[in-house]
Amino acid sequence: MRIPAAILTLLAGMALVLTGLWVGQNINLLPEDASLNAPVYDELFKVLFSIGTILLIGIAGLIVYSLVRFRRVNGDQGDGVAIEGNLPLEILWTAIPAVVVLFVGIYSYDIYDRMGGMAPLNDHSMHAMHSDAGDSRTWAGISPVAMEASTGEPPLPVDVTAMQFAFIFHYPDAGITAGELHVPVGQPVALTMKANDVIHAFWVPQFRLKQDVIPGQPTLLSFTATKPGRYPIVCAELCGPYHGGMRSTVVVEEPQTFADWVAQNSPAASPDAPTAVQS
C-alpha cells in the first residue's frame, strides 16, 4: 500500500510551515536592540522572515521537485499533458497572496504606529523643541509626541547638524556642543535635525531608526534608548567622497553618568545646567 499523495502533501506543508516559524523565531540576523522601538521592529522582522522562509523553501522545493520528477528521460520525444489553465486554481493563488500582503500591510501599519511613526506632529510639547525653526514645514520620522506618550517623560531636546562629513550635536538647554551624542537611558530624546550642504541620513542600526536629513527641511526624530552602551551613528545617504567615513557614536548612559557628563561639559559650568536632565 502506498501512502496517498494528498497526505504526503499535507505533511510536507505542515513541515514547511513549522520550519518557517522556527527559522523566523530562532535565527537572528539583526544586531543588538537598544531602543524602545527596536523590539517592536524585531517582532515585524520575525513575522516577515517566517513568511518569506515558507515561500522561498516552498517554491524552491516545487521547482527542484518538478525538475527531477518531470525531467525528460533520454530518447523521449513526447510532450507533457496539454493543460492550458485551471481557473479555480488561478483564483486561489491570486486570493492567497492578496490576503497575505493585506495582512502584512495592516500588521506593519500597526507596528509603525506602535513605533510612533503615525503620531501627529504638532502638539503642545513641540514649541520647546524648535523655537528656532519657525518653519511651517517640519517633517518627522518618529514624532516626539509618541515617545512622550509611551514613557510619560518629557523628551530631551538635541539639535543635530549634518554636514560634509560630520554630525554635530547641540544641547540647547545645557549649551553643550559635541561630536558624539550622549543620551540618558530611558528618557525620550527629540532630535531636531538639519543639513547644511547636501542630504545626509542619520542611522543607528541598534535603534532600527533612520531619517534623511534634508537641506531646507528641518526634521524631527525621536527615540528612547534602553541599553547603556556605545552604538554607531552612520550616515546612510551618499553625501560625497568621505561618505563612508561620516560616522559618529551615540553613547547611552545611566542617568547619573549622563548628568555628570552634562555638568562637566557645560560651557559656564553653572549649577543649573543639569536641569536639562529631568530625571
Place this chain on the structure above:
Amino acid sequence: MTLTLSPPSATAPPLQPQGWLRYLSFSTDHKVIGLQYLVCGFIFYLVGGALAGAIRTELLTPISDFLPRETYNEVLTLHGTVMIFLWIVPVVNGAFGNYLIPFYVGARDMAFPRLNAVAFWLIPPAGLLLISSYFIASAAQSGWTAYPPLSLTTPATGQIIWILSVLLLGGSSIFGGINFIATILKLRRPGLKLMQMPMYCWAMLGTSILVVLSTPVLAGTLVLLSFDIIAHTGFFNPSLGGNAVVYQHLFWFYSHPAVYIMVLPAFGLVSEILPVHARKPLFGYTTMVYSIMGIVFLGLIVWAHHMFTSGTPPWMRLFFTIATSFIAVPTGIKFFNWLATLWGGKIALNSAMLFSCGFILNFVFGGITGVALAQVPFDIHVHDTYFVVGHFHYIVYGGTVFVIFASIYHWYPKVTGRMLNEPLGRLHFLLTFVGFNLCFAPQHWMGLNGMPRRVAEYDPQFELINQVSSVGALLMAVSTLPFLVNVILSAFRGEPAGDNPWNALTPEWLTSSPPPVENWHGEAPLVHEPYGYGVEPGSLSLAATSGRDLWSAGDPERKP
C-alpha cells in the same frame, strides 16, 4: 495591410551592406538591429562588470585603499548607469524585442524601421560619451540616482555629460517603445487576434506603455537638474528656495517603472522558453495577460517606496506601502503559472531551462525582500544599506540577467543556425548561480547589521563577509569565460541546428535558421496557438506525438 508578401527579387541589387558589414551599418532589418543591440549591450556589460570588479576590490578591506575616494564614487555611478541604461534596458527591450516581435506578430519588419535604426545608433555614442566623461574631466559622482543637492555640488562637467548621455539613452528607449506599440497593435498579420499573440508581445506592450509614460518625466527632470547646474536656477536647490524632495518624486516616478521596464520583458522571455523545453502549454495565458497589465498599472503608483525616510507624510507612507505590497499579487500569479507550466511536463534540463529556473528562484528571493522593503517600518532600518543592494541585484541580476542568458541559449540556434555547446552552458550556469548567490546573499546580512551602501570604507566587523562577497563576484567574472568561448566557437564549429531544433511552435521557428531578410520566403505563418504543446490528458500515446501541428497558413476553424 500593405505588406509585400512576395519574396524579395533575387536580381535587385542589395540596398544595404551584406555579410558581417551590415552589423556596423545603418541597417533597417529588425534582426540586424536586434543583434546590434545585443552585442553592443554585452560590450557595455563587460565594461560595467569591470567597474563592479573595481568596487568589490576596494571593499576587500575596510579602509579606502584601492581607489581615491572621488574615483570610487565615479566608478559606482558609472557602474549603475552602464548596467541599467546600456545593458539591461537595451538588451531585454531592444535586442530581443526587435528580433522577436516582428516574427511574433507575423510582420516582415518593425513599424518604423528607420526610427528603429536611429534608436539603436543613439546608444553607442551615448555610452561612449558617458565613459569618456571619466577621461575628459571626471565622471559624475552622485550615484545613478543623482540626488540634488549632491549632484549640484559635485564637479559639474561630469554631471552634465551624465545627464546628456542619459537623455540620449532615454530618447532611444522612447523611440523603441513607440515602435513596439505600433508594431504590436498595427502590424499584426490579418487573422491574428491579440489574445493569440505569444506572451512576450504582451510583455513588450506593457513595458512600452511604461516607457512612453514615464521616460519623458525623467527627461524633463534631468533637464531641470541641468538648469540648476549650469544656469544656477533653483528648482531643486534648497539654498535658492528649491525643493530637493521634489526631484526624488520625479526621479522615482520614472525609476520605479524602470525596474519593470527591466523585468517585464524578462517575464515575457521566460514565458516563451519554459513551454518549449517543458513540452507543455503556457499555463493560464489569460491571467498572465491581466497580471502584466496589473503590474503596469500598479508600477506607476508605487514610486514613493524609495522615499520612506525622506520625510514623506504618514498618509503617503501608508498608501505606498499598500500599493507596493499589492504588486506581489500579479507577480505571484505569473510565478505560480510558470510552476504549473513545469508541473507534469517533460522537462529538458538544458542551459536555457536551468537559467530560467535559476531566474525563478532568484526572483522569488528578491520579490520576498521587496515586499519586506515595502513595509515602512522595515524599510526605515534597511533603506540605503547593503540590504537594498542585495534586493535589487537579486532582481536585476538574478532575475533579468539570468533570463538574458537563458534567452541566448534558447535563440542562438535560430540566429546562427548552430547549437551552443551544452556542457559549457551548464558550467556557465553553475558558476553564475553559485557566484551570484555567494556575492549577493551575504549583503542582506551586512545591511541589517549596519553597513550602508555606496561606501568605500566600512566598519571592520564586516571585513570577512565582504571578502566572501568579493569571491562570489570573482566567480561571476570567471563564469563569463565559458560563455564567451562557447558563443564565439559555436558560431563557427557548433553542430548545425536545423530550422527548429527545439520543435517549437512560435513563428520565429517556422522559417530557416538564420532567417532570411523579411523573415519568411512566402507568406508569414499564422499561429493561433503558440503554446499548443502537449497531448490531451488521458491520451495514452504519451511518447508518440511531439507538439500538435497547429500552425498553418490561416486555418479559419481554429478557435482562439
